[in-house]
Amino acid sequence: MARIADLLAAGRTFSFEFFPPKTDGAQLSLGRAIGELEPLAPSFVSVTYGAGGSTRQRTHAVVSWMRKETTLTPMAHLTCQGHVRAEIREILNDYAADGVENILALGGDVPTDGEPAPSDYTYASDLLEDVVADGRFSVGIAAHPELHPRSPDRATDRKFLAAKLSRADFAITQFFFDLDVYVQMVNELADLGVTKPILPGIMPVTNKSQIRRMAELSGAAFPAWLAERLDRTDDAEEIRRIGVDTATELCQGLLDAGAPGLHFYTMNRSTATSEIYANLGLSPTR
Ligand code: FAD
Numbered sequence: 001m002a003r004i005a006d007l008l009a010a011g012r013t014f015s016f017e018f019f020p021p022k023t024d025g026a027q028l029s030l031g032r033a034i035g036e037l038e039p040l041a042p043s044f045v046s047v048t049y050g051a052g053g054s055t056r057q058r059t060h061a062v063v064s065w066m067r068k069e070t071t072l073t074p075m076a077h078l079t080c081q082g083h084v085r086a087e088i089r090e091i092l093n094d095y096a097a098d099g100v101e102n103i104l105a106l107g108g109d110v111p112t113d114g115e116p117a118p119s120d121y122t123y124a125s126d127l128l129e130d131v132v133a134d135g136r137f138s139v140g141i142a143a144h145p146e147l148h149p150r151s152p153d154r155a156t157d158r159k160f161l162a163a164k165l166s167r168a169d170f171a172i173t174q175f176f177f178d179l180d181v182y183v184q185m186v187n188e189l190a191d192l193g194v195t196k197p198i199l200p201g202i203m204p205v206t207n208k209s210q211i212r213r214m215a216e217l218s219g220a221a222f223p224a225w226l227a228e229r230l231d232r233t234d235d236a237e238e239i240r241r242i243g244v245d246t247a248t249e250l251c252q253g254l255l256d257a258g259a260p261g262l263h264f265y266t267m268n269r270s271t272a273t274s275e276i277y278a279n280l281g282l283s284p285t286r
Helices: 004-010 024-040 056-068 083-095 125-134 154-167 177-193 208-218 224-230 236-256 271-280
Strands: 012-019 046-047 073-077 102-106 139-145 170-175 199-201 261-265
Touching: 004 012, 004 139, 004 170, 004 271, 012 199, 024 271, 046 056, 046 102, 046 236, 056 073, 056 083, 073 083, 073 125, 083 125, 083 208, 102 125, 125 139, 125 154, 139 154, 154 177, 154 271, 199 208, 199 236, 224 261, 236 261, 236 271
Parallel strands: 012 046, 012 261, 046 073, 073 102, 102 139, 139 170, 170 199, 199 261
Antiparallel strands: none
16 A cells, blocks of 8 residues: 555656446446556556535445455545535545545535535635645645636636645646646746646547547647547547547656656546557556
8 A cells, every 4th residue: 555645755656547437337347447457557546526425435435445456556536515524534534444545635516416515615725624634644636737717817726726735745637638738837836836746637539529528628728739630530449549649649748848647537448548558668567
């Protein structure tokens, strides 16, 4: 087992993100993806948390299973939306009892269906304070290179992000496609005196319409150069290949620029991540 802060202090980390499955079929797909990705020996893996606490049990089940049944070091995502302090204490106690040592403290979004559950927290930084004060976890936070969609302007986004990151061990970014947006964010935070590790989030394109929708929701720009490359074809396999090639180029650029590692959004599939890993020459015996 390992704390991510210690892993980052020792060198670059390479990590994979999964989401908790909703159906028996999705459960099998996740199991297969983990089985195929575990031999790549990632530094850690993470499991997302549903809006408003909707996957509390399922996220916990997957994280604890990974901890007990695999060689992987898991990190649990946790959001402040939909939780009061007593629930967060209970969730942290359950993770600590299962030997889980890493938490990603997030704002989360208010669920679009139904009444939002009561919450003692407004911002990720509020939750972060409680997880840091608990003392049993290495704690990460989210960063948005192209600004969080609710931020009124760049300076305000960076001010709150710098304050949040100065209290956490590391950040993981929303996905993006242009190297420059990552480098600019790292420089802006350094100008504000914050140099903690910021792991770039990598989302390989595997489906044109899905990635456009996700970029729109997350505030990531869908650059003209990428649209132009993808619009040359409607062949699914060719689109996947372009996605893997462009993600490989971005990853290599990030590593060359000094990124402290790479965090892959796997979408519970193994192929694109495995191919990028191979293209980058990342050794499973690292
Ligand atoms: P915050 O840090 O709270 O920021 C949200 C907005 O509030 C920003 O505009 C910020 O500038 C502003 N703000 C922050 N502090 C203050 C303050 N004191 N006063 C005024 N404004 C302030 N969502 C999920 O539901 N589950 C997940 O598992 C999940 N995993 C994610 C993993 C990564 C790596 C990333 C990048 C995002 C993830 N998200 C997840 C999405 C995330 O929850 C949303 O983007 C959410 O809207 C914001 O989360 P945050 O942690 O950045 O929030």
